[in-house]
Amino acid sequence: xxxxxxxxxxxxxxxxxxxxxxxxxxxxxxxxxxxxxxxxxxxxxxxxxxxxxxxxxxxxxxxxxxxxxxxxxxxxxxxxxxxxxxxxxxxxxxxxxxxxxxxxxxxxxxxxxxxxxxxxxxxxxxxxxxxxxxxxxxxxxxxxxxxxxxxxxxxxxxxxxxxxxxxxxxxxxxxxxxxxxxxxxxxxxxxxxxxxxxxx
Numbered sequence: 001x002x003x004x005x006x007x008x009x010x011x012x013x014x015x016x017x018x019x020x021x022x023x024x025x026x027x028x029x030x031x032x033x034x035x036x037x038x039x040x041x042x043x044x045x046x047x048x049x050x051x052x053x054x055x056x057x058x059x060x061x062x063x064x065x066x067x068x069x070x071x072x073x074x075x076x077x078x079x080x081x082x083x084x085x086x087x088x089x090x091x092x093x094x095x096x097x098x099x100x101x102x103x104x105x106x107x108x109x110x111x112x113x114x115x116x117x118x119x120x121x122x123x124x125x126x127x128x129x130x131x132x133x134x135x136x137x138x139x140x141x142x143x144x145x146x147x148x149x150x151x152x153x154x155x156x157x158x159x160x161x162x163x164x165x166x167x168x169x170x171x172x173x174x175x176x177x178x179x180x181x182x183x184x185x186x187x188x189x190x191x192x193x194x195x196x197x198x199x200x
Contacts, residue, residue: 018175023103023168030160038168099173102143106164109149112156122159123152 020040027034035046107130111123130148137143 018170018172020171021101021168022171022174023166025104025164025166028161028163038166099177100142100167100169102141102165103168104145104147104164104166105137105141105143106147106162107149108147108151108162110151110153110156110160112153112159114157116154119152119154123150126150 021038022040023038024046025036025038025043027036033047037044037046037049109126109130111119111126113119113122127150130150134146134148138146
């Protein structure tokens with residue numbers, strides 16, 4: 001009986017792990033670029049983490065091997081074969097779109113110029129552009145929260161923009177996509193091998 005309870009707990013933990021969302025949030029503002037990671041409810045500064053890894057003492061490098069002659073670029077593959085692969089690639093990307101969630105996509109554009117008339121004109125262009133890009137973005141991305149705004153400032157002299165994009169995906173969905181991609185690559189390899197044997 002105890003064994004079944006332990007097995008049940010392990011299965012439950014695996015299910016919960018697969019349901020955890022992981023993601024990244026990129027932000028651009030007046031103070032520069034920011035990048036944060038997310039695992040479940042835990043968030044952390046990715047740039048700071050990368051800096052820490054870089055600042056670790058490096059191991060002594062082994063002596064470099066004598067440089068080889070410059071390698072020639074590999075011969076390109078058949079365009080015909082690439083066209084045959086496209087439907088499968090597009091199908092994979094469509095599945096990825098359904099699973100990757102854009103939790104938040106924010107764009108704030110403030111039009112400004114030394115001349116008030118120019119600032120107002122730029123504001124009109126920016127507002128029109130926001131309306132134009134909104135529909136295509138929503139057709140390509142699965143956006144949960146979208147916030148596009150434009151404003152005009154007669155106090156500033158330079159245009160400014162605030163960008164924020166937060167993306168996430170469940171660990172289970174990520175593994176599923178990886179498995180789908182692996183199967184797709186194995187099928188493609190088998191198909192190419194079969195075609196090569198027939199041509200030979």
